[in-house]
Amino acid sequence: MAVRLKPPAKGEPYKSLxxxxxxxxxxxxxxxxxxxxxxxxMRLLTKVIGPNTIIVNATGxxxxxxxxxxxxxxxxxxxxxxxxxxxxxxxxxxxxLKVLKAKGVLDKDVKxxxxxxxxxxxxxxxxxxxxxxxxxxxxxxxxxxxEAYMNTGIQRSGATPYGAWTTTTPAGKKWRGEWRxxxxxxxxxAAHRIPYVATANPAFPLDMAxxxxxxxxxxxxxxxxVHVLIPCVPGWRIKDNMGITVARLAVETGVWILYxxxxxxxxxxxxVKRRKPVIEYLKLxxxxxxxxxxxxxxxQEMVDKQVEEVNKLVGKExxxxxxx
Amino acid sequence: xxxxxxxxxxxxxxxxxxxxxxxAVAHAVKDLDVDVxxxxxxxxxxxxxxxxxxxxxxxxxxxxxxxxxxxxxxLSATIAASLTGARAFTxxxxxxxxxxxxxxxxxxxxxxxxxxxxxxxxxxxxxxxWNDHSxxxxxxxxxxxxxxxxxxxxxxDTVIQAYRIAEDRDVLLxxxxxxxxxxxxxxxxxxxxxxxxxxxxxxxxRPFPYKLDPDKPVTIGVIADPDWYYEIKYQIVxxxxxxxxxxxxxxxxxxxxxxxxxxxxxxxxCEDAKSLIVAxxxxxxxxxxxxxxxxxxxxxxGLLRLRLYRPFPEEYILRxxxxxxxxxxxxxxxxxxxxxQGPLANEFAGLLLKHDIKANLVxxxxxxxxxxxxxxxxxxxxxxxWEARISKKPETIFYGVRA
Numbered sequence: 001m002a003v004r005l006k007p008p009a010k011g012e013p014y015k016s017l018x019x020x021x022x023x024x025x026x027x028x029x030x031x032x033x034x035x036x037x038x039x040x041x042m043r044l045l046t047k048v049i050g051p052n053t054i055i056v057n058a059t060g061x062x063x064x065x066x067x068x069x070x071x072x073x074x075x076x077x078x079x080x081x082x083x084x085x086x087x088x089x090x091x092x093x094x095x096x097l098k099v100l101k102a103k104g105v106l107d108k109d110v111k112x113x114x115x116x117x118x119x120x121x122x123x124x125x126x127x128x129x130x131x132x133x134x135x136x137x138x139x140x141x142x143x144x145x146x147e148a149y150m151n152t153g154i155q156r157s158g159a160t161p162y163g164a165w166t167t168t169t170p171a172g173k174k175w176r177g178e179w180r181x182x183x184x185x186x187x188x189x190a191a192h193r194i195p196y197v198a199t200a201n202p203a204f205p206l207d208m209a210x211x212x213x214x215x216x217x218x219x220x221x222x223x224x225x226v227h228v229l230i231p232c233v234p235g236w237r238i239k240d241n242m243g244i245t246v247a248r249l250a251v252e253t254g255v256w257i258l259y260x261x262x263x264x265x266x267x268x269x270x271x272v273k274r275r276k277p278v279i280e281y282l283k284l285x286x287x288x289x290x291x292x293x294x295x296x297x298x299x300q301e302m303v304d305k306q307v308e309e310v311n312k313l314v315g316k317e318x319x320x321x322x323x324x
Numbered sequence: 325x326x327x328x329x330x331x332x333x334x335x336x337x338x339x340x341x342x343x344x345x346x347x348a349v350a351h352a353v354k355d356l357d358v359d360v361x362x363x364x365x366x367x368x369x370x371x372x373x374x375x376x377x378x379x380x381x382x383x384x385x386x387x388x389x390x391x392x393x394x395x396x397x398x399l400s401a402t403i404a405a406s407l408t409g410a411r412a413f414t415x416x417x418x419x420x421x422x423x424x425x426x427x428x429x430x431x432x433x434x435x436x437x438x439x440x441x442x443x444x445x446x447x448x449x450x451x452x453x454w455n456d457h458s459x460x461x462x463x464x465x466x467x468x469x470x471x472x473x474x475x476x477x478x479x480x481d482t483v484i485q486a487y488r489i490a491e492d493r494d495v496l497l498x499x500x501x502x503x504x505x506x507x508x509x510x511x512x513x514x515x516x517x518x519x520x521x522x523x524x525x526x527x528x529x530r531p532f533p534y535k536l537d538p539d540k541p542v543t544i545g546v547i548a549d550p551d552w553y554y555e556i557k558y559q560i561v562x563x564x565x566x567x568x569x570x571x572x573x574x575x576x577x578x579x580x581x582x583x584x585x586x587x588x589x590x591x592x593x594c595e596d597a598k599s600l601i602v603a604x605x606x607x608x609x610x611x612x613x614x615x616x617x618x619x620x621x622x623x624x625x626g627l628l629r630l631r632l633y634r635p636f637p638e639e640y641i642l643r644x645x646x647x648x649x650x651x652x653x654x655x656x657x658x659x660x661x662x663x664x665q666g667p668l669a670n671e672f673a674g675l676l677l678k679h680d681i682k683a684n685l686v687x688x689x690x691x692x693x694x695x696x697x698x699x700x701x702x703x704x705x706x707x708x709x710w711e712a713r714i715s716k717k718p719e720t721i722f723y724g725v726r727a
Contacts, residue, residue, distance in 0.1 A: 054536045056404070057545075064547045069556075072543035077536040079407060080545030081400055081430055088397030092362060092404030092412070093536065095388035099359045100410055103386060110538055128400070131393030 013210045021047045030073035031065040035233045035240030037202040048212040053111050058086035058120035061151040084124040087132035090114040090139040118145040118159035122185045133192035138219040146232035154235045158183040164287045171290035189225045196224040198260035203248035229256050237286020249281040254307045274323040340514035345503050348476040348515045349441045350375030352483035354385045355523040359410035362390035362401035366420040367453045368505040369443045395420035399427040406436040409535040418445035421459045431498040432467025437490035442502040443509040446693040454694030455505040457656035461667045467560045469499040470634040472604035476513040488574045491530040494566050504606040564635040588637045590629040591644040597626030599709040602653040604630040618706040625706040652686040652709035665720040686712045690723040
């Protein structure tokens with residue numbers, strides 16, 4: 001029998017994964033691709049947030065794969081309206097809960113968690129998201145970022161990284177995959193001065209669980225935001241057993257830096273002493289297969305610059321140099 | 325009925341107060357104890373939301389106002405609030421209604437019992453802040469119950485009736501209450517308002533029955549494959565069929581309690597008329613002033629005022645048109661390139677054909693972008709309707725255009 005430890009109190013972090021509740025809330029039978037880490041991520045998220053939560057989900061692969069009528073993978077009350085309005089729908093639910101509580105119709109505390117993909121968050125849903133953040137709705141927003149419009153068949157989004165092949169940024173004689181850098185959504189979100197912004201990664205489940213917990217609890221004060229990197233098996237052209245490996249390499253190479261901005265204080269939650277070269281991350285993914293050594297070198301330089309900026313922000317070297 | 329109950333239902337004379345239609349709508353929202361309002365400013369709807377904000381600011385209404393960043397979000401938040409169990413309201417016009425278009429279908433598809441007022445306005449381009457019905461006509465196939473009102477009093481009363489119908493378990497559809505921008509939205513009229521207890525006794529809150537509730541979790545807004553989608557949409561067809569009778573009952577009950585009722589359609593100077601003019605909103609009100617003078621001149625022209633537009637109250641209209649020689653339909657919108665270029669005229673053409681009614685149909689497009697229409701113009705239309713008894717007019721008349 002597996003050991004179960006008592007879950008931590010409010011405001012306290014998980015010290016072990018054995019503290020995560022055993023009960024399942026995102027249940028089997030969904031139709032996500034084999035090896036898709038969004039299932040793992042949702043499983044952890046729904047365990048951390050507990051039962052008294054209403055979930056709103058933007059249109060996207062998670063939404064279609066988890067709710068093929070008449071089935072559902074969600075044990076929480078769950079709503080999907082459309083692609084670009086998840087933050088607006090979450091605002092409506094939060095406002096309704098607030099007034100119903102004030103009027104004595106509702107007698108318990110219910111929280112709201114919104115979930116959107118990169119397209120539904122950084123592109124088409126950005127306006128609604130900004131409105132929700134600016135108005136201070138007490139909603140936790142989870143962005144699961146697989147770096148393109150995967151549900152419609154791998155078209156580039158504002159979150160697609162430099163150099164990545166997608167069906168709308170193919171690698172040909174003139175184009176070499178995506179030629180613009182990834183939109184810095186976290187900086188945009190943080191500019192709204194909300195209580196909590198964090199990046200997470202399913203290869204670091206304890207770190208992710210703690211960020212979910214913190215973000216959920218801090219909705220007492222206002223909106224919170226957690227940005228999770230989700231490798232996409234068909235979209236990134238990776239093997240279906242490599243999702244978590246690739247996700248881990250994103251952190252180990254400094255492509256994806258795990259940090260949080262808690263009440264304006266920036267902190268790297270997973271320092272990396274010696275970075276692996278980006279090629280270790282890129283070479284496992286078919287979407288980068290067309291890149292020349294020069295192009296890979298350019299990506300390495302972009303990552304170096306990103307690491308330098310973060311170290312400068314923290315005031316010391318939390319992410320180390322590339323190992324030789 | 326006990327004496328006490330009779331006493332309770334006795335309709336007393338109440339002193340009206342001057343209110344614009346926009347203000348009347350805001351008063352109805354207050355008296356209905358609406359819980360959540362999400363709205364974005366657009367001319368000529370703005371004063372509805374301003375007034376509601378005042379009510380909330382003064383503590384006269386306990387509600388959450390969501391100052392959304394667009395109409396798209398306004399409707400999204402309104403639906404979500406409604407599905408959480410709140411009584412929710414929004415208001416818009418023109419471009420705002422068009423921006424909502426995607427979500428209009430989702431409101432009816434999820435059967436959200438919300439009410440929205442529309443101060444009807446023309447559509448860009450060129451940009452026009454003035455009145456016609458292009459906005460609502462573009463929303464007619466979205467699965468919403470659509471009602472046109474002709475006075476500030478009727479707007480107040482209809483918003484109240486609208487919640488009763490929307491929240492009816494046999495209906496569960498969103499309801500749009502539309503009226504002419506400026507001509508009505510900003511015009512003061514005498515309006516009687518009722519106290520909240522009476523309004524809530526007539527329209528008690530009946531929240532969405534499958535609401536988002538952790539104690540009874542439901543999944544709302546799923547993906548339906550070709551095996552299921554059709555049936556789910558057909559349920560809207562089914563619910564729509566029940567609406568005219570539900571409205572008739574709700575309106576009758578309203579009349580008993582408050583002394584005012586309007587019917588599903590209204591026929592004015594109808595019985596001995598040989599010709600009818602079909603009109604909605606403020607034009608119907610103006611025609612009521614003009615038509616008695618037409619009768620003095622021997623033109624036996626009546627008015628068929630459309631109050632319920634979606635669902636199209638076929639049965640109620642048929643009662644009034646079967647013995648008429650000509651029917652002139654005024655459209656305040658253009659269905660570009662359609663057989664009749666007025667959307668309403670096409671629906672009447674279908675109705676006449678379906679029921680084998682021989683009346684001559686005249687399609688008139690008028691008042692586009694609030695092109696001026698005064699008494700003489702309506703008298704002219706009465707003449708055209710009267711002439712049409714004997715001479716057919718197959719082409720749409722673009723009344724008042726300089727072409």
